[in-house]
Amino acid sequence: MIIGLDAKRAMANHTGLGNYSRYMVDILATYHQSNNYRLFVPKEKKNSSFDKLLHHNNVRSSFPQSTTMKRFSSLWRTWFIKKDLVRNGIQLYHGLSNELPIGIHKTGIKSVVTIHDLIFLRYPEYYKPIDRKIYNFKFRYACQVADRIVAISECTKRDIMHFYHIPEEKIDVVYQGCDPQYSVRVSESRKSEVRVKYDLPEKFILNVGSIEERKNLMLAVQALKDIPSDVHLVAIGRKTPYVNKIMDYVAENNLGDRVHLIHDLPHKDLPAVYQLATLFVYPSRFEGFGIPIIEAMHSQLPVIAATGSCLEEAGGKDSLYVDPDDVSGMAEAMNRILEDPALREKMIASGNIYLQRFQENILADSMSKVYLKCFEGTESATISQQDIQVEDYRMNWSKRPL
Template sequence: MTIAYDAKRITNNATGLGNYSRFVLETLTEFRPENRYLLYSPSAGDPALYKRLLTHRSVHLFTPHRALALLGGSIWRNYSVPRQLPQQHVDLYHGLSNELPIGLYRARHIGTVVTIHDLAFVRYPQFYKGIDRLLYRKKYGASARHADRVITVSEATRRDVIDIFGVEEERVTTVYQGCSEAFASITPEQVAEARSHFALPRRYILFVGSIEERKNLALIVEALGQLQDRELHLVAVGRKTPYVQTVLECARRMGVLSRLHLLHGVPNGYLPGIYAGAEVFVYPSRFEGFGIPIIEALNAGVPVIGATGSCLEEAGGPHSLYTDPKDATMLAAMIDRVVIDISLRKRMIEEGRRYVERFTPKRIAKELSTIYEEVLLSHE
């Protein structure tokens, strides 16, 4: 089978959709090496992000010729790429980040799959510009309605795709995300190296994710000021946005600025050690498509506190804790419980590791392959 992918996120995004896209390709190349995987990206981006993928003989990267690149990546992706696919004998195209090329779903000459990560722009419009909301609704909705199959990364998003975009239930399937196996086999040396390199505090709460309003880091800062344990610090790892100023102002107001540590641009190789050194992982995001950082924390043997309101319970399972994303006092009480109650902490770690076995790469590769094969059968 020859499968083509929209690789813009693979080559250009170090977090979020980039991590998801690279995880999918790394998983499939390991467990389905007999296939050909063609990556189409409007630019080479940062080769360090995907150099390991290109070591597989089955993976090939395609970028536009200079003249086409100057016309604009969007034009190349939507109209030039669909014309190239038959020349490469492509059986199926998978849009990994919410959309399909316009020229492809109109032609319908090969199988199509699209992954829809979330409809946060509909559920929480205040976090998005008006023009972006209109564009996303048009592009993502059209892609979901025209694709042979839609993959969602949580049941919550599956319900949204069916209800909001009007896609038939039988065409929408949830395939959960996973994370690198590096988070399940962390050595004490990795923890020590991360602690030394970033001058991490001895004891800390951890947050990993873009430092933007929707992720709700300020809630943890407020909770930090209410903790019984005044020796706990907060380490936040993620992309910097203007929301950082809100977080810093909150820390000053709560008198915890000296206990807040913001880390930006952290290389992926250090992340497992940073996770494993934490006493508790807190992710109070108001809305998520899934929540990969929770999976990473559970694999690393760290108890997790998420938030109610979207799909984080699907990622964290029944033995993690979940706070109201507006209630700092509730969150502070949960953090105190996890730190003080040794038996609770032990149970959360043990059950968390059992729970994330359902997100193993082998299982995900099997589920994706089944969908691909069903789509191909429908085109015969």
């Protein structure tokens, strides 16, 4: 089968949607080699991570061909890409980042869209009005015209059903994995090098993610007052105006020597930072999934996360969870892990078992099964059960026992 994929984010984004897009292309090309994958990119940029995808024999990229479409690449991606899809013999098109081309349902090409979250509807105060309107139009349209919808968590699936009234039987949950680099043990010399490079403390709690209000780093900062003074907090992520709020609180409470904010940390240094940490906290008020939790568990860290969204799906039943406004609860959870080595080891061991459901082959097979569903009940000489070999892995959070 010839599968087209929206690769705008795979090329342009180095985190978030870009990581997801590159990861899915990589595992599909690896575990389902009988398919050919065409990455449709509106604008070419330098990205070594994207270039690695082209090392697969069954992956190649496609760009706008005419001068006009190169100049108006956003219009090409949204409206005029359909001609290129037909010309390339695309049988199924996957919008990896919440969108599909306008009118794709009229081309005869089957379509799948991945919806990552609907946070802009659940927490509109975190978004500009114009952004909410644009997102709502694009996401709703994609959900309506797609043959299948992929939700990255049961939480996102419920939101799609609630806000867009999409029938449950149209939506499949396919979880995410993370870069294999987080499962590789970093050498002691390399960890020492990274510790010196970023002046990391000897004992610290780690948080990874954009430092913005929704991510709720303040909860972890406030909890610091109630844990041993030799334990620091290191937060790594994109800087936003919320940082000023954090630093004001830090100054007012004499925590300046215990709170370390690092921005623009290279991706290659992150595994070492994870492995130097004592535990990981992710107090976000709402997420579509929570990839940093998976990264932390692969790095052999116990995890504390917030209740209220999908983070229990990412962390499993043996991670600890607190209300996103419960400072004393966060401090208590931190102290439990810091003071109890046996609990720490139990959480890490249970996390390793839980991570098995996020193995690359399982996720690739689950996505390929979604593709196959698009052709159920249709006759095609080129699509058959043999074209997409899938195993019936049950990934439904609400039904699978932990």
